[in-house]
Amino acid sequence: MRVAAGEVAALRALYDEHAPRAMAIALRILRSSEEAEDAVQETFLEVWRRAAQFDDRRGSAVAWVVTIARSRAIDRLRASTVAGRVFDGVMPNDDVLRTALPSPADRVEERRDGARVATALAALPAAQRETIELAYFEGLSQSEIAVKTGTPLGTVKMRVKLAIDKLSGLLKEGEE
């Protein structure tokens, strides 16, 4: 990765390409644009500092950036939950499928991708979809999901695994 060699232009290219996605997930979790931008800033500083550790066996560059962004957002969420959660109204607490509806300004490919993901999520059994929404988009741990939904922890663990495996297959099918 050229970022590891200290190329600011390479980091800028990575930022231009992936910051909107990093921002989207941070905003979905934190529901505050200010908090989300702070999380995205921390994300790209971490990318800059840890670029040499990037391992493409553990996913592509976008997967790495999104993973870091989500982790930093969850860190902030857990810190702000202690102090009282921040909400500036930029993202109403609607479910994922409704937020997945593409806006007219989105690019065609993004609309297609959004539709594919929405379709894949809709194809999951309701319990698995709810588990993934709580885990991925709300930043809850498996134990927290078990408490919130009144479901045995073992069942939650099984749902997470089944849902990710199924989404992986569905999203691959959607690309073909």
Add this chain to the structure above:
Amino acid sequence: MTVSDDMTCEEFTEMAPAYALAVLDETEGTACTRHLAQGGPHRGCQEAVGEARQVMARLTAAVPARPPSPGLWRAIEARIAVVPPGAVDRRRRLRTIGGWVVAGAVIGFTLVAGAALSLPFKLIWAALHND
């Protein structure tokens, strides 16, 4: 699934989606990190994490992309100007080296000071027993 100290690759790959999602409890997450850090051969562990992370990256398409404000890149650029790539690792290494240097200095000082302080007592002891 319970977490054993010597997690197998099969156990890890079962937990890989939850590990990639960062939804494991602390003990389980630490055990997974330790397993990944172990030297190989692994049977598909990195790949299982990679696959789950790819799914996660795709899931962001379910929320509308949101370009950050124009000032955010400037803020990042200003901060990286004073932080070279890999700075965290270098700082950690320096802290470790610094820690050993300080520890060595403290041990050395203690030995020297101990020897210096005990010298008068040794002289008195020697003088008393020579008589």
